[in-house]
Amino acid sequence: MPVKIVTDSVADIPPEVIDELDISVIPVLLRFGEETFRDGVDINNDQFYERLATSKTMPTTAVPSLDMFARTYARLAEETDEILVIMLSSKLTGCYNAALQSANLMEGECRIEVVDSLSAVMAEGFVVIKAAQAAKEGAKLDEIMEIVRRNLPRVDIQAAFTTLEFLKRGGRIGLAQALMGSILKINPIITLKDGLVKPAGRARSREKAIERLCRFAASYSNIEEMAVEEAACPDDADLLVKRLSTIFPEERIYRTRTTPVIGTHTGPGLLVVSVLGDK
Amino acid sequence: MSKVNDIAGQVLRDMFSAATTWLEKSSADIDALNVFPVPDGDTGTNMMLTMRSTMEEAYRAPDNSASGVAHAMAKGALMGARGNSGVILSQVWRGLAQGLDGKESFNTRDMAEALQKSAEVAYNGVSNPVEGTMLTVMKDAAKEAQAQVEQGEEDIIVLLDAVVTAAGDSVARTPRLLKVLKDAGVVDAGGQGIYTIMEGALRFLKGETEAMRLRKPQIIVSDLPLTLPLPQVAGVDEVPFGYCTEFLIKGEKMEPDDIKKRLERKGESLIVVGDDSAVRVHIHTLEPGNIIHFATKLGTLHQVSIRNMDEQHQDFLEMQKERMPATDTAVVAIASGDGLVEVFGSLGAAAVVPGGQTMNPSTKDILQVVQSVPSENIIILPNNKNIILTAEQVQSLTEKKIKVVPTKTIPQGVVALLAFDYETDFKANVDIMEKALPSVKTIEVTKSVRATRINGLKIKRRQPIGLLDDELIAAGNTDLDVISKILGKLDMKQAEVVTIYYGEDITAEEAENIDTSITEQYSNLQVELIKGNQPHYSYILSIE
Structure with missing residues (x-):
């Protein structure tokens, strides 16, 4: 009985990888006023940005209910005795807590381990994929936990924003507040460190922001995985992928769009590079 | 969502009990x-402890009416109030009890x-109410509640929702x-506390108890630029906090009023609240002995606390260091x-030393600022070729590590x-900054102080x-004339952003004309106009 891997919709793992590696994804909830959507299930990227442009109320996000986790655990428990749940940073959302509490409700039926990735988007996704690959090859839960522990410190991320307004409004800005209030127009660059949003730098133009993201990726001497994600700025992402192809094979770069949940907190124009590697 | 038109004592208890957990x-x-310099460095803890005692x-209240519960809350708050914020919070409950006096339950109007x-x-x-504190937040909240009632709102949840937003x-x-607050780039802690309590109560009424268990209250972020104040001039005596x-x-x-009058001149931040049988006093004083001595004549003393604020201030400074973005390097x-x-x-400059063309700061001026910045590694940006050497002398006078990135102009400094890069170290940052300098061209426009001939130009x-x-490469009849001549010599196809900083003698209208x-002329460029207010130079242009 292979170990089953569970993650959240924010890990941004491409659908074909989800199918191939049999990963269970718990959708984070998205609200426009009274209407609730399951991220990626009831609403996709195009629908989201269309609504964002026309809706009077700004969207908010919410932790999936304990029930959503419990039902997934129960379904998987019919096929396995070991489940590994990898969640996005507990310092940014209550998802990890919800996953943990629902796991406690399942006491005895199945061994469930919940890991706080202290990360998000594909940086989180890389670790989930590693875990799922190991599970597919027949590794036991303890071995997979070890793989996860080894790889979590190897993921890194930098993201260029056009505005920090959304991050601020969602209460996730953290120390990146230092990048706000600039008198000159700037493109803020942020990172995630120890699960929290931190400032990385400022760029005067979009072009310079893309340069900086390249410099960030190039600071890794050994890159195992790389991803470029965007929220409603595909052309910039294409340009970035092209630039990055000088340091990493283009066909191996995951080129995806962030989920609407991320879009809610970053606004359009987000450009993210995630790497799994060593400096 | 169901409407709530009216709340009785039991729900009043439960909603603020949930709010206390939320605040915690x-x-x-x-x-x-x-x-x-707000020395009671634990507003959150103080408000939380005050709320616990309140609840x-x-x-314990035997009476389940709204009035009975509110009066019990007021009493609990007064007895257990901690710190400045706790005492003010106790007055909020006291006011609430007065407002709900004699009421079995309350509606939106009540x-x-x-x-x-x-x-x-x-x-x-409070003897000297200060705006921008929890007092202001209470006032604004109350005002919004009044506005909602005037619009005829009868649902308490809707009213409270609007109040929380306000x-x-x-x-x-x-x-x-x-x-x-502006200087520190934060919002008022007490105000945040009040907001969190109200938000917790609202979430409870909305039935979001599960979400409250999983989530954490949000700290509100100010949207003001995080500009640091100019360092204080040396020689200012450090006043002890007491x-x-x-x-x-x-x-x-x-x-209480009488006691307040007697203590008014004995210290700062005085708060005296209570009734004829229990009075709570909070004061910052250099002589706590005298205050205690006076108070013992009035009755028995309880929960006496005397804390050294200078010590607290030291702890606070340490905590501030931890809150700074994760970099050990500061830029002056x-x-x-x-x-x-x-x-x-x-x-993001940690400090700015005043100085520039014709008013070069001394090494000592720069040193003073360098010492006042709470980082061990300092990068100095002189932004003028005549200041580079002065800045380089600073290293010999301080234990801190100093690097001067030889910026000759304001645009180079920018x-x-x-x-x-916040993610890299001191040395690497110096390197990155030096490498960035050739990416900008600087145009400075000024007026000639005398007639001269230079670089083949005849100047009046x-x-x-x-x-x-x-x-010096151009002279002209107008500032625009000079700027156009120089721009004409540059390869503007390479440029992306032009920033125009206009000086103190230039009007906004004149500057807009240049813009x-x-x-x-260069429609592919992003042009930004900034009031630099610099002396001597009518315009400084940065071409990136």
């Missing part, structure tokens, strides 16, 4: 908002009145009202003109600062002249 989750975050008493009363009583408790907005505005002295007097026939820039100073501040006195990267002219 964020008390450490609220503590971290405290700013110098313990509320559950609630608006009670909130109004809360705000009033809270203001009265309180949040009010908290976000606190830095505009209180300079210490002792934060707090106690509860139990006695008979006491008169040299600039004159308040607009330019703000530009550097808003881009690109260097923009290149700063007071004629506009232009420098490209510190070299329009450049925008028309």
Whole structure:
């Protein structure tokens, strides 16, 4: 009985990888006023940005209910005795807590381990994929936990924003507040460190922001995985992928769009590079 | 969602009990908002402890009417109030109890009145009310409640929802009202506490108890630029803060107003609240002994606390260091003109030393600022070729590690600062900043101080002249003429952004004309116009 891997919709793992590696994804909830959507299930990227442009109320996000986790655990428990749940940073959302509490409700039926990735988007996704690959090859839960522990410190991320307004409004800005209030127009660059949003730098133009993201990726001497994600700025992402192809094979770069949940907190124009590697 | 038209004592208890748990989750975050020179550095903890005492008493109340519970809460708050914020919070409950007096339950109208009363009583408790604190937040919240009632709102949830939003907005505005908050880039801690309590109560009424268990209250972020103040001029004596002295007097026939008058000149931040049988006192004083001595004559003293605020201040400074973005390196820039100073501040310079063309700062001036910045590694941006050498002398006078990135102009200083990478170390940052310098061209426009011949140009006195990267290469009839001549010599196809900083002698209209002219001629460029207010130079242009 292979170990089953569970993650959240924010890990941004491409659908074909989800199918191939049999990963269970718990959708984070998205609200426009009274209407609730399951991220990626009831609403996709195009629908989201269309609504964002026309809706009077700004969207908010919410932790999936304990029930959503419990039902997934129960379904998987019919096929396995070991489940590994990898969640996005507990310092940014209550998802990890919800996953943990629902796991406690399942006491005895199945061994469930919940890991706080202290990360998000594909940086989180890389670790989930590693875990799922190991599970597919027949590794036991303890071995997979070890793989996860080894790889979590190897993921890194930098993201260029056009505005920090959304991050601020969602209460996730953290120390990146230092990048706000600039008198000159700037493109803020942020990172995630120890699960929290931190400032990385400022760029005067979009072009310079893309340069900086390249410099960030190039600071890794050994890159195992790389991803470029965007929220409603595909052309910039294409340009970035092209630039990055000088340091990493283009066909191996995951080129995806962030989920609407991320879009809610970053606004359009987000450009993210995630790497799994060593400096 | 179901409507709630009316709330009785039991729900009043439960909603604020839920609010207390909600507040508890964020008390450490609220503590971290405290700013110098507010010496009670634990607002979140104090409000949380005050709320606990408030609710313990509320559950002891034999009377389940709204009035009974509110009065019990007021009593519990007074008995257990901690710190400045706790005492003011106790007045909020006292006001609420007065507003709900004799009521079995309350509707939106009663609630608006009670909130109004809360705000009033809270203001009265403080001898020198300061705006931009929890007092302002209470006032704004009460005002919104009143507005909702005037619109005929009967659903308490809808009313409270609007009140919470108004309180949040009010908290976000606190830095505009209180300079210490603006300087520290945070919102008022007490205001945040009040907001969190109201938000917790609202979430409870909405039935979001599960979400409350999983989530944490949000700290409101101010949207003001995080500009650091100019360092203080040396020679300012450090005034000791003294002792934060707090106690509860139990006695008979006491008169809080009278006690307040007697203590008014004995210290700062005085708050005296209570009734004839219990009075709580909070004061910052250099002589706590005298205060205690006076109080013992009035009744018995309880919960006496005397804390050394200078010690607290030291702890606070340590905590501030931890809150700084994760970098051990600070950048000190040299600039004159308040607009330019703000530009550097808003881009993350730790401090700006006043100085520039014809007013070069001394090594000592720079040293003083370097010493005042709480980092061990300092990068100095001289922004003028005549200041580079002076800046380089600073290293021999300090234990701190100093590197001078030899910026010769303001635009060079700005690109260097923009290149700063929070994720890398001191040495690497110096390297990155130096490498960024060639990416910018600087045009400076000024007026010739005398007639001269230079670089093949014949220049009259007071004629506009232009420098490209510190070299005089153009003269003209107008500033625009000079700028156009120099831009014509540059390869503008390579450029992306032009920033125009206009000087103190230039009007906004004149500057806008230059902006329009450049925008028309080079339509592919992003042009930004900034009031630099620099002396001597009518315009400084940065071409990136």
